[in-house]
Amino acid sequence: MNNWMLIALLSISTYLSRVIGVEIMAGREMNATLRLYFNYVPIAIIAALIVNQMLVPTDGGTVFSLPVLIGCLATAITIKVIHTFLPSLIIGIAAGLLARYFL
Structure with missing residues (x-):
C-alpha cells in the first residue's frame, strides 16, 4: 500500500474516532475502557507507520x-x-x- 494512502487512511480513522467519541460522549461520564481506547489510538497509528517503514518489500520478500x-x-x-x-x-x-x- 502506498505510504501516503496509509497515512491518509490512518489520519481519517483517528479523526473520525475522536469526533464520533466526542459527539456520542458529550455531557456523559466516560467509561475507563473507552478513555483508554482514545488514549491509545494515536500511539497505535504511529506504531503502524513505523512498522510500515521498517519492513520494506523487495523482490517478493521483506527486508528489515x-x-x-x-x-x-x-x-x-x-x-x-x-x-x-x-x-x-x-x-x-x-x-x-x-x-x-x-x-
Whole structure:
C-alpha cells in the first residue's frame, strides 16, 4: 500500500474516532475502557507507520530497514533521557540519516 494512502487512511480513522467519541460522549461520564481506547489510538497509528517503514518489500520478500530502526531507537533513548520531543526527533532523524549513508 502506498505510504501516503496509509497515512491518509490512518489520519481519517483517528479523526473520525475522536469526533464520533466526542459527539456520542458529550455531557456523559466516560467509561475507563473507552478513555483508554482514545488514549491509545494515536500511539497505535504511529506504531503502524513505523512498522510500515521498517519492513520494506523487495523482490517478493521483506527486508528489515536498519536505518529506520536506528533512528527510532535513537529517538526513543533521547526522549527518555532529555524528556523533550523536538530535539529527540531531530537526533533520531540525524541518526537515521547517518545510518543510511554510512552503514
